[in-house]
Amino acid sequence: MQDILDKLNRVRGVGGSLVISPDGLPMITALRQGTDETATSATLGNLLGAAQRLGEQLGLGGTKSLQTIASAGGLLILPAGPAFLAILMDPTANLALLQLEARPFAERLAQRLSL
Amino acid sequence: MESEYERLRKKVENYPSASAYNRLAELARLNADDGEAERVCQRCIKEFPRNGQAYVILGEISLSRGRKDNALAQLLNAVERDARSYAGHRMLAEVYAAEQQFAKSLHHLRQILVFKPGDAQVTAKIDEMTAKAGNSPAPAPARKPSTNTFRGNTGNMSAVAITPGGVPILTAKAASAPGSRTASLQALCSENGVRGAVVADNQGRVVVAQGAVDQQADLLAALAADLTAAASETLTALGHNQLASWIIEFDKGQILAFRRDAVLTLAILADTGVRAALLELRARQVLIDLGVA
Numbered sequence: 001m002q003d004i005l006d007k008l009n010r011v012r013g014v015g016g017s018l019v020i021s022p023d024g025l026p027m028i029t030a031l032r033q034g035t036d037e038t039a040t041s042a043t044l045g046n047l048l049g050a051a052q053r054l055g056e057q058l059g060l061g062g063t064k065s066l067q068t069i070a071s072a073g074g075l076l077i078l079p080a081g082p083a084f085l086a087i088l089m090d091p092t093a094n095l096a097l098l099q100l101e102a103r104p105f106a107e108r109l110a111q112r113l114s115l
Numbered sequence: 116m117e118s119e120y121e122r123l124r125k126k127v128e129n130y131p132s133a134s135a136y137n138r139l140a141e142l143a144r145l146n147a148d149d150g151e152a153e154r155v156c157q158r159c160i161k162e163f164p165r166n167g168q169a170y171v172i173l174g175e176i177s178l179s180r181g182r183k184d185n186a187l188a189q190l191l192n193a194v195e196r197d198a199r200s201y202a203g204h205r206m207l208a209e210v211y212a213a214e215q216q217f218a219k220s221l222h223h224l225r226q227i228l229v230f231k232p233g234d235a236q237v238t239a240k241i242d243e244m245t246a247k248a249g250n251s252p253a254p255a256p257a258r259k260p261s262t263n264t265f266r267g268n269t270g271n272m273s274a275v276a277i278t279p280g281g282v283p284i285l286t287a288k289a290a291s292a293p294g295s296r297t298a299s300l301q302a303l304c305s306e307n308g309v310r311g312a313v314v315a316d317n318q319g320r321v322v323v324a325q326g327a328v329d330q331q332a333d334l335l336a337a338l339a340a341d342l343t344a345a346a347s348e349t350l351t352a353l354g355h356n357q358l359a360s361w362i363i364e365f366d367k368g369q370i371l372a373f374r375r376d377a378v379l380t381l382a383i384l385a386d387t388g389v390r391a392a393l394l395e396l397r398a399r400q401v402l403i404d405l406g407v408a
Contacts, residue, residue, distance in 0.1 A: 035353070043349040050345040051363050054338045054370060058331065058384070061366030068346040070355035071165075075346075088353060091165070 001112050005030035008105045013093025015073060019083050019109060020044055022052075027083055044086050048077065067095070078102060081110030120146065133159060133166040140172045149176050167197025174206060186210060188396070194223070195399055199230045208240065217248035299404045300325045303397040308389035310368070312398075314381045314405060315340050322379060322405070339372055339382035362391055371395075375402035 005017045009030050018029040018037065024045015029037045051063050066077040074089040076098060085106045089098065123139045136159035143152035153176055156169040163169070170193035177186035187210055193203035204223040211220035221244045227237045304312055304326040311326025319340035324332035347358045362371045364387065371391055372382045381398050 039352050040349075043345070043352045047342070047345040047349045050338070050342040054342055054363065055365045057334060057338060058368075058370075060368045060370075064364040064366060066361070066363045068350060068361040069359045070350045071357035071359060073350075073353070073355045075349065075353070094161075 001028050001109060002030065004105055004108050004112070008087065008102065011098065011101050013090050013098050014087055015090045016088040018044075018086050019080060019113075020048075020086060021083055022048060024048070031088070044075075044077070044084075048084060065099070067099075069095075076102060078106040079110070080106045081113040083109070083113055085109055127155075131162055133163040133168070136163070137166070137168045137172065140169065144172065144175070149179065152176060165196050167193040167195075167200045167203060169193075170196065171200060171202045171206065174203070178206070178210070183210065183214075188400075191400070191403055192396075194226070195403070198226070201227060201231065205237075208244075212244060212247075217244050220244050221248060299397065299400045303383065303394070303401055306389070306394065306397065308386040309394070310384045310386070312381060312383040312401075313339070314379055314401070316379060317343070317377075326384075335370075335382055335384065339370070339380050343372065343374065343380045360395070371398070373398040373402060375405075379405065 001019070005019070005028055008014060008017050016031040016035060018031060018041065019027040020041045021027060022045070024042050026037050026041040029041075031037055031040065047066070047068075048063070051066050055061055055063055063077075063079065065079075066075075068075045071091075073091050074093070074095070076087040076089060076095075078085045078087075085102070087098070087102055089095070120139070120142045123135060123142060127135045127139055136155055140152040140155040140159070143149075143155055152172060156173050156176075159166055159169040170189045174186045174189035174193060177183075177189055187207070190203050190207045190210065193200050194207065197203065204227045208220045208223040211217070211223065221241060224237050224241045224244060227234060228241075231237070300312060300314070300323060303309060309326065311324070313324040313332045313335045314322040315336035316322055317340060319337035321332050321336045324336075342361065342363075343358065346361050350356065350358055357377070358374055360371070360373045363369060367387070369385050369387055369389065370382055371385060371394055372380050373395060374380055379402060381401055383394055383398065385394065
């Protein structure tokens with residue numbers, strides 16, 4: 001599955017990626033050198049928890065995608081079977097294109113994780 | 116001029132950069148080709164969405180065509196993306212002054228002094244606007260606090276509280292007041308597929324709510340603030356700061372949230388499939404309106 005993340009990281013605008021469990025434990029990571037994967041996964045788990053609470057309490061169901069945009073980059077999270085694929089975006093990322101390109105990667109990961 | 120234009124056009128094709136696009140658009144304008152300038156700016160915005168100067172040029176083009184509303188929207192976009200846009204603030208000040216909206220004009224002139232203190236032209240303009248504002252009917256003092264404690268969302272228009280961040284809390288009732296600063300929120304909620312929206316402060320308290328979320332406003336505000344905090348924490352861990360927006364798509368709808376000045380979050384509850392880009396424009400206007408005194 002590492003090869004899937006490595007390929008994903010070659011997509012324009014992707015600055016790293018990782019697969020985490022719903023409670024924020026890192027499963028596979030392909031992050032830039034110097035990024036603390038444990039801390040990143042933990043905060044991502046916290047974020048996913050907040051999203052899940054939002055969906056449940058407002059009766060909106062499960063999370064299909066989550067994206068955050070900051071001044072110097074962003075984050076895109078997609079479900080990948082029992083886990084979540086988190087993609088770190090560079091400021092140059094074309095968000096719409098990245099969403100289209102990322103989904104097949106999430107689907108491939110979901111297939112592998114379900115085996 | 117033609118050769119310089121061609122040289123720059125090739126440069127943009129091979130080594131695109133925001134500054135090259137801006138220069139190319141300006142040259143197109145000098146060649147009296149506003150259509151081409153507009154196309155260059157649109158392309159620039161697509162590739163470099165945070166480039167404020169492209170919006171300034173689009174604002175100039177709209178002004179030259181007499182489309183003031185459109186120009187205003189473009190210029191507000193420019194200063195939203197680049198708070199230090201001298202040209203953006205100057206033009207906004209001029210547009211508002213022409214509309215006799217001196218308070219707004221002064222607001223943008225003063226923004227310039229934040230990053231360019233002592234600018235003689237701007238200081239002179241501020242004196243001129245202050246004199247004019249003094250001769251015109253005084254606008255309601257929107258930031259004047261009647262209390263420093265939160266009163267919830269059941270009061271009336273006269274009950275304006277101030278959050279710790281200095282942002283006035285309007286009431287839900289205020290949202291229906293015609294001509295109030297929440298008019299743009301009403302416009303946002305009238306968009307197809309938008310169920311409702313709430314503006315929350317960082318403590319998860321409702322600043323103003325509109326639409327079908329009235330019954331759930333407190334819950335949505337609290338959860339939105341919670342998610343904003345989690346998203347900010349995550350982005351900080353990744354070395355990014357200044358969370359601008361977050362969007363979550365659920366099975367039965369989506370929530371889109373936009374931030375202003377790290378103080379307010381506007382959370383929109385919408386049907387699945389509603390286009391975020393369209394709502395973002397409306398949302399930014401809501402946040403600007405709430406922040407303007």
